[in-house]
Amino acid sequence: MSTPSPAPTGLPLAELHGSLADPLLDQMTFLNEVTLRYPDAVSFAPGRPYEGLFDTADISASLDSYVAHLREDCGLDGDAVRSRLFQYGRTKGLINDLIARQLLADEAIRADPEDIVVTVGAQEGMLLVLRALCAGPDDVLLVSSPCYVGITGAARLLDIPVVPVPEGAAGGMAPEALAATVRAERAAGRRPRACYLVPDFANPSGASLPVAARRRLLDLAEDLDLLLIEDDPYGFFSLDDRSRPTLKALDTRRRVVHIGSYAKTCFPGARLGYVVADQRVTGRSGAAGRLADELARLKSMTTVNTSALSQAVIGGMLLRCGFRLRAAGEPVRRFYAGNLRVLLGELERVFPADRQAIHGVSWNAPSGGFFLVLTLPFEADPEAMEECARDFGVLWTPMAAFYPAGGGARLARLSCSYLTPDRIRQGVGRLAAFVTVRTGRGPAPGR
Template sequence: MTAPALTGPALTGPAPLPLAELHASLADPLLDAMTFLNEVTTRYPGAVSFAPGRPYEGFFEPEDVPAYLDAYLDHLAATGLSRDAIRTTLFQYGPTKGVIADLVARTLANDEGLAVAPEALVLTVGAQEGMLLTLRALCAGPDDVVLVSSPCYVGVTGAARLLDLATVPVPEGPDGGPDPAAVQAAAQAVRASGRRPRALYVVPDFANPSGTSMPVEARARLLATAAAADLLVIEDNPYGFFARDAAERPTLKALDRDRRVVYLGSFAKTCFPGARLGYVVADQEVAGPGGRRSLLADELAKLKSMTTVNTPALSQAVIGGMLLTHDCRLRAANAPATAHYAANMAALLAELERHFPAAERARLGLSWNVPEGGFFAVLTVGFAADDAAMERCARDFGVLWTPMAPFYPAGGGEHRLRLSISSLTPGQITDGVGRLADFIRAETAHAVAR
């Protein structure tokens, strides 16, 4: 039997969705820049890559994961939980604020001298979620403005873009971090425009992308400026654990005496990124109708319940087991990693000095900063360090880096590039700087010829 012939108009695909009718952030060049970087990395897998700010994989062992999970299960059993209760903790939806807040609080006390009540913590899907929740909670409407250091981590400017929040850049001062006088001036200008400067975002330790760190005196001045300008401070601290001594460089939160600082933490660099686990310390009191009192952490949890619902219990269990294994002292546990990154940074700076003596630096218009640690250093070059230049460098010289322009919210950085040393070995750094030196000389010569 023959099937009946289909009649009617020819079938066609759906009409494409106009980009102009989607959220405006999707047309933001910032998103394209990050996508381009990922694509270039994939196209040139053999290149020495100074681009990714990810931890060195030599510190990860697959067999550690079940060992950490077992450590956490033993911990739960030791607290008196039954097998059924342990099953529920691991396999069911859990508390929105998380299940290992007590262990995180102990770690912050041991490593940072921070006295944090567990109920003031929210465990998040990476620090990025914590950033998004914090911005959404603090900014009530279109007139609320977030001040950001410039250059600035693209995660916070991207999150603000997704939320339709305005950001105002504040230039870094000579000591690193946002200049207090510039913060005050920016806050005054925002108020003069009829808007409210709500918060200041800052990475005080080994900042991404600049690699700079704030001296203690500058931290105290910044907090005083924030108080005078009635600003909350959003402190992002993914790299501070790699400082050799927390007592010499306390976090802004450790110096906070009036609960002005909301603290974003992450286990991506100190444990491993695959767990996607971060946290927010939000101990600010919130006054509600009828005299109701809560913590800002409780309000963040409300928002989280409508986004990711809760943070995966298995990820929390593995990180919790890692914390327990190391007696909730990540700074000591990360001592080998701290030494590795410090050696890598020293190798990078030494190789730059070796390839570019002072006279040649002057001729090429080349300079770089000297970070005290962390993952990143920044070069200033005599040519446009844009996506096209990066691709030429990858294709012709076999080395990758990150253009700095996307890190400047109001423009700038066109002649600067970021080098990350975190995922490389000293040998790769030596090889990569040699290739980079050849590229810089060739590119500068071409720029002069043009």
């Protein structure tokens, strides 16, 4: 007679970390799953690059360029090159000097390579920075509202309270709202440790911060003794070929921790990001070290290091374009700018001014990037989105999860990065039909 198998061990969710019960952590999973359930739907949901812009031959060519660089420019022999590519490598990174050259050429950011930490995507950079900066129960993170769920999710994993600062009418975080929020938090006995924002074409709103407001934020950061965490994944993708200076490029007082990524500009599958952390850290002895070194210490206990092969490919891409990634990516910028113009034009076509009033629909008009926000006359919740996917064949992203303190119930994020112009036109037509049926207000617009 066989012995009965013991019952599997049960783990009550209530006894696991509280973040696991937070709906915020389900957002990306839900979107991925619903996309898989409706593979033929036109998807305005993912903020990922368009795959038609990539060429697999670039991977091997870039790797070859990096190996040649190691041999010819760095003077490494065959054994050293093999070790550089196959071994774990330095925790802080292997291509810090190449990233520093690209940042100088493209952004006028003067970064010492030793103030750079190469990370597994920008997401790891966020986790490392938050873990290093937020030390006690009274520390809070300020964020723009609406805000990218990656940073609020990271804060939730680390049990760091998040305090929203609303975006202003002019676009991006309102400087005076930031100042008022800092003072209110301090009056309540809390310590605003840093403020996270995306100055250019933010995810999810598409908003950009005017240059004057950037300078004002830097002045406030100095006056209020606050750090700014700048996330810059979309800065290359303006509607025109003009660029605004990053906060870090304007930062003369080391108030900005700059997070970047090559996911949108080079190769998302490489999962390569970086942090420029040039702030100085004073120890008990009074000796000053680098914040970047402290981030690397944290990294050594998480991912240990970033893939040497990913760094080699990205390093080769930077070498091949002479460290002028913005100029090399001009065709890519034009593609995304064209997509955004098509999306804006199609919304205007199917919802001209009179139809906007009838259907209660409106949207913003970003000056670049991947996203815009559509205001609907009904709740734009996951149930409505799934109905839209099932019955009309089009997907979008509910905005409520992007508001840390609540809000965004009737807002939908539309991303135009992953589609061709024809699919954008098809998707907007389907979306217009959904809105018309949902509201019961006349025939489908544009039909």
